[in-house]
Amino acid sequence: MAMALLDWINDAAGSSVKGDGVTLRSPRASDYEAWAAQRQASQAYLRPWEPTWPEDDLTRAAFKRRLSIYARETDAGNAWPFFIFADSDQALVGAITLSNVRRGVAEAGTLGYWIGQTRAGQGHATAAVRALVGHAFDELKLHRVEAACVPANLASRRVLEKSGFVLEGQARAYLKINGAWADHLLFGIVNDAAGRGG
Template identity: 85%
Template sequence: MALLDWINDATGSVVKGEGVTLRHPRASDYEAWATLRQKSHAYLQPWEPSWPEDDLTRAAFKRRLSIYARELDAGNAWPFFIFADADQGLVGAITLSNVRRGVAESGTLGYWIGQPFAGRGHATAAVRAVVGHAFDDLKLHRVEAACVPTNVASRRVLEKSGFVLEGHARAYLKINGAWADHLLFGAVNDGVGRGG
């Protein structure tokens, strides 16, 4: 029952960034999310895994929320939707996932911004805010991210947010139906290399 409470909870965690507010997704976000994803499909598809046929349906969104709730409950992931402070409209999403405790104290960052809002600084603000949350509140030591080498915009977001290029991984993730090389980036909570 706690999972359903979380899905419908109007409070939940909120993280503030420069010009953006991040909060956990809820059932009432479905229409805005589905509309933005549909409008941005051609723009996002080169950088994402292939979308399931039912990806934009309400049933698929509910499954997504259930997965988010379980991962958050277990402390494995922190999913957020990104809202522009100017009008409180949904502009994208960001997730800190694969959180590993113990000797690693690290997590992996992934994000997307809808095409109508690209190039406005929302991704950079959200990445900086989540990295700050990861380091200051969650007490992680390291945050990792990866992007396809040709995704210049995503690489720029990571560099502006204090991530350092650490390597090149061959056939790292299956993107748009094919295994794709990725550039590997990292940010470490040592006071060095944090974007500002």
């Protein structure tokens, strides 16, 4: 009974952000099965663009650890993780996180996201990025949002460009992706009318 109540409290907590055809919602314990299924079905598709997955990554225990980390980061004001749901069928289609939030003279954060293979190319990533950038600027009062992608990830680059991000440069051996250090294209968007595409 207490566990069911705790799950209900966890499920009722959190925030959401509305986008064009998508809803971003804080991850919940009850999202495990949909999340694990989407990640499992998309593993080969996502592998070239992501850090190496831990052996137990798709287990319920690992998911609970993930939720605990998310809660700590959110409470500290360092990150805002969301799952992406398609408004058309309420399905979990991916995830997006604003992390590495720096206040003070920077007022900036870093954006990362993924979309499951079966839902890729349908505009969900672009809608989610636009919604979270708007939230970062309007609600969190950040000045700048940054993102990076491997040069070969043309789909991710298109998402960022369609969302108003500007290519600012390239960093050598920027992040360890799929077990190897990879160069990344660096993008940024600034909280002003010109930087947000209008």
